Amino acid sequence: MLKLQSLSVSINGKQILHKIDFEFAKGKIYAIMGPNGSGKSTLAYTIMGHPTYKLAKNSKIFYNGQEITPLPANERAEKGIFLSYQTPLSLAGVKVNQLLQLALSGKKDPLFIRRQALKIAKQLRINEDLLNRSLNEGASGGERKKMEVLQAAVLDKELMIFDEIDTGVDVDALKSIAAYLRRFQKDKAYIIITHYNRILHYLKPHFVVIMDKGKIVRVGDRQLAKQVEKSGYGEMGS
Amino acid sequence: MDYRYGFSMPEKAVFKTRKGLDEQVVNEISRIKKEPPWMTKFRLKAYRIFQKKALPGWGGDLSKINFEEIYYYLKPTFSRASSWEELPEEIKKTYDIIGVPQAEKKFLAGVSAQYESEVVYESINKKLRKLGVIFCDMDTALQKYPKIVKQYFGTLIPPHDNKFAALNSAVWSGGSFVYVPQGIKVDLPLQAYFRINAERFGQFERTLIIAEEGSDVHYIEGCTAPIYTTDSLHAAVVEIFVKKNARVRYTTVQNWSTNVYNLVTKRARAESHALMEWIDCNIGSKLTMKYPSVYLYGEGARGEVLSIAFAGRNQLQDAGAKMLHFAPNTSSRIVSKSISKDGGRTSYRGLVQVMPGAKNSSVYVSCDALIIDEKSRSDTYPYMKIKESETEIQHEATVEKLGDEKLFYLMARGLKKVDAEGLLVNGFIEPVAREIPLEYSIELNRLINLEMSGSVG
Numbered sequence: 001m002l003k004l005q006s007l008s009v010s011i012n013g014k015q016i017l018h019k020i021d022f023e024f025a026k027g028k029i030y031a032i033m034g035p036n037g038s039g040k041s042t043l044a045y046t047i048m049g050h051p052t053y054k055l056a057k058n059s060k061i062f063y064n065g066q067e068i069t070p071l072p073a074n075e076r077a078e079k080g081i082f083l084s085y086q087t088p089l090s091l092a093g094v095k096v097n098q099l100l101q102l103a104l105s106g107k108k109d110p111l112f113i114r115r116q117a118l119k120i121a122k123q124l125r126i127n128e129d130l131l132n133r134s135l136n137e138g139a140s141g142g143e144r145k146k147m148e149v150l151q152a153a154v155l156d157k158e159l160m161i162f163d164e165i166d167t168g169v170d171v172d173a174l175k176s177i178a179a180y181l182r183r184f185q186k187d188k189a190y191i192i193i194t195h196y197n198r199i200l201h202y203l204k205p206h207f208v209v210i211m212d213k214g215k216i217v218r219v220g221d222r223q224l225a226k227q228v229e230k231s232g233y234g235e236m237g238s
Numbered sequence: 239m240d241y242r243y244g245f246s247m248p249e250k251a252v253f254k255t256r257k258g259l260d261e262q263v264v265n266e267i268s269r270i271k272k273e274p275p276w277m278t279k280f281r282l283k284a285y286r287i288f289q290k291k292a293l294p295g296w297g298g299d300l301s302k303i304n305f306e307e308i309y310y311y312l313k314p315t316f317s318r319a320s321s322w323e324e325l326p327e328e329i330k331k332t333y334d335i336i337g338v339p340q341a342e343k344k345f346l347a348g349v350s351a352q353y354e355s356e357v358v359y360e361s362i363n364k365k366l367r368k369l370g371v372i373f374c375d376m377d378t379a380l381q382k383y384p385k386i387v388k389q390y391f392g393t394l395i396p397p398h399d400n401k402f403a404a405l406n407s408a409v410w411s412g413g414s415f416v417y418v419p420q421g422i423k424v425d426l427p428l429q430a431y432f433r434i435n436a437e438r439f440g441q442f443e444r445t446l447i448i449a450e451e452g453s454d455v456h457y458i459e460g461c462t463a464p465i466y467t468t469d470s471l472h473a474a475v476v477e478i479f480v481k482k483n484a485r486v487r488y489t490t491v492q493n494w495s496t497n498v499y500n501l502v503t504k505r506a507r508a509e510s511h512a513l514m515e516w517i518d519c520n521i522g523s524k525l526t527m528k529y530p531s532v533y534l535y536g537e538g539a540r541g542e543v544l545s546i547a548f549a550g551r552n553q554l555q556d557a558g559a560k561m562l563h564f565a566p567n568t569s570s571r572i573v574s575k576s577i578s579k580d581g582g583r584t585s586y587r588g589l590v591q592v593m594p595g596a597k598n599s600s601v602y603v604s605c606d607a608l609i610i611d612e613k614s615r616s617d618t619y620p621y622m623k624i625k626e627s628e629t630e631i632q633h634e635a636t637v638e639k640l641g642d643e644k645l646f647y648l649m650a651r652g653l654k655k656v657d658a659e660g661l662l663v664n665g666f667i668e669p670v671a672r673e674i675p676l677e678y679s680i681e682l683n684r685l686i687n688l689e690m691s692g693s694v695g
Contacts, residue, residue: 048650051642077652089647093665102661103652134665151651 001026001189002047002063002081002159008056009039009046009214016042016053018214024159029190031200031225034211035233040193041086043211044161048083049073063159077103080158084148084165086193090136096147097131100154113154120153124176141168149177153184161191166199178202197229258306261285264408267311271377271411274384284397284407291401296587297556298525303499308471310409310442366424371455372417373428376444379415386417390446394477394505394533402473402501406442413443413474416457418484423454427489427675441472441498449484449512456487458678470497470524478506480514482536487515491678493685494522496553502528510536510565517673518545520555521685529587531560534568534596541570544670546682549582549614550689558587558619563596563626574605575667578614579689585616586635591623600630607637608666610659610690660687 002024009017017039024030032040046053047061049072061069063079071079091099097117101110121131124146136144145165152160162181166174181190181203192199200208200222208224210217212233218224255263264285268278293300366373372383380387397407418424449455472494480486486506494500500523506514516530532541543559555578561570576584586605601624607616618635640662648658664671664683671679 050646072655073646073649074652074654074658077650083650085647089644091644091647091662091665093668094661098661099648099651099653102657105657134668155652 082157288404
């Protein structure tokens with residue numbers, strides 16, 4: 001589904017990712033783990049097409065067989081990629097419904113979008129007021145994360161990257177997020193970037209990918225996450 | 239037809255005074271309008287003041303206005319040289335994109351769709367008339383209600399107030415006259431949206447609103463589309479009298495074509511416990527200098543100015559507000575939102591003055607500037623003259639850039655760059671835009687989106 005080919009990425013001339021080759025498959029859940037600064041978020045932003053992250057000449061990204069390397073973020077979103085932020089921004093005067101309607105204009109009926117957002121808000125136990133306020137303004141960390149999941153659900157993309165969806169979120173919120181994601185997992189690929197094992201209890205990954213110093217150093221199954229929990233990343237080194 | 243008063247063209251009459259301005263031209267305007275002698279005198283006196291007054295020393299460059307090259311009174315009929323095709327390309331495009339019906343396009347080019355607006359106007363007028371409310375153009379008011387007009391006209395903004403007020407006083411034509419009797423609350427806004435007469439009479443309209451004790455009225459002027467004028471100078475005067483316990487809200491949503499100098503003097507006088515609200519949105523024009531003001535004369539009077547200014551390429555929006563506190567327990571609130579893009583420039587220029595004895599007054603000023611790109615600019619000139627120590631003052635000012643991170647966030651959700659920019663800009667002005675009636679705020683949003691997408695100009 002998503003193929004990274006010799007992916008080397010730098011910010012302001014400093015190389016962060018080093019020649020990553022990997023392929024994410026449909027219907028699978030991937031947990032990306034690794035110490036701080038190992039390049040997890042950089043990988044997420046790069047997949048989404050953030051302009052600050054510069055790719056090396058022969059680095060390529062393919063989505064469903066098509067090269068998306070030169071595409072801006074909105075066209076990648078169009079193709080089916082979604083990125084849930086580690087620290088969701090707050091947008092003054094912008095309501096989530098406005099955002100969703102613009103993102104889906106011409107594809108879904110505004111009324112349908114509104115209803116769906118409301119329905120999902122209930123399932124995620126998001127206070128209805130938040131839908132009619134400026135996005136994330138004055139919202140807690142947990143509320144912000146839930147709003148990200150709400151957007152993911154309404155936009156309904158194929159490949160969803162969740163960057164630390166589990167930090168700043170209480171157990172109940174985490175459970176409702178995980179339960180929600182589980183229900184729609186079948187035809188999608190999830191990339192869960194996390195520091196902790198916590199969310200992986202609720203959302204069982206097919207693969208655990210360990211990153212360190214801008215490289216993928218190990219790929220394994222769920223046992224690998226348990227091992228990390230027990231003995232840290234120290235033993236992972238390539 | 240008016241052609242017998244002067245210059246005429248075959249078949250369809252067009253009257254205009256000759257180019258430039260002198261006492262003869264002023265006299266001519268007054269004569270054509272069959273005005274009472276006091277108005278003729280008022281005009282002539284104003285003309286002399288205009289001649290002596292210097293141009294304002296602040297704001298934009300006014301030195302390029304050639305007063306000798308302007309027609310001061312021009313009454314176009316449907317044969318007005320400017321057919322739809324002759325409209326500036328950017329205005330035509332705007333209409334096409336907004337989807338204004340062909341009839342309205344003709345109408346703005348000066349073709350006589352004005353009858354239709356008269357009909358609409360009259361039907362509203364009938365309902366209001368029963369309540370004693372007067373809503374008509376200023377010329378009609380002078381003929382039909384000379385007493386009231388004489389009592390108020392030019393008393394709040396006298397000709398010597400500034401050069402452009404003097405000019406307006408000398409050559410004014412059209413504009414609205416609104417009179418709301420004691421205790422009458424006008425539920426629906428009075429809309430000058432279709433008020434075409436004032437437009438075709440020129441760019442020096444004169445508006446006078448009188449809200450008697452305990453009355454309530456909302457007046458909306460201008461269009462959300464560019465108002466086309468053949469000349470490049472628009473100098474209006476608006477005087478508003480808000481009596482005890484009355485409330486007046488005056489909303490402007492204006493989008494001039496970018497060849498217009500928009501130099502408008504707007505002032506309101508608020509008596510005790512009255513509320514005056516100016517909601518002022520300026521998108522177009524080459525240069526706008528406009529500072530709606532409220533003179534808080536009565537105890538407990540309140541004044542508000544909520545404004546939005548958008549400056550694109552080659553545009554300067556020098557806008558702001560003036561609040562003068564003369565009485566105790568008065569309060570004023572200024573909220574200004576400005577956006578500059580493509581090298582455009584916005585300036586907030588505000589004056590708040592609290593006179594000695596205006597005890598327990600409160601002042602709130604908040605001005606936010608959004609700068610879209612490196613080429614654009616925004617300045618803030620907040621003047622406060624507080625002569626009374628028992629005053630509560632709050633002042634906030636922010637300057638922000640349209641953040642790349644916010645743009646990326648929205649684009650990552652699937653929004654095109656222009657849509658993302660439009661959404662952020664509309665979000666920025668939302669605190670003011672939400673005060674505008676829905677149909678106008680939707681238009682405002684669309685116009686801002688148009689400006690942001692660069693499809694205009």
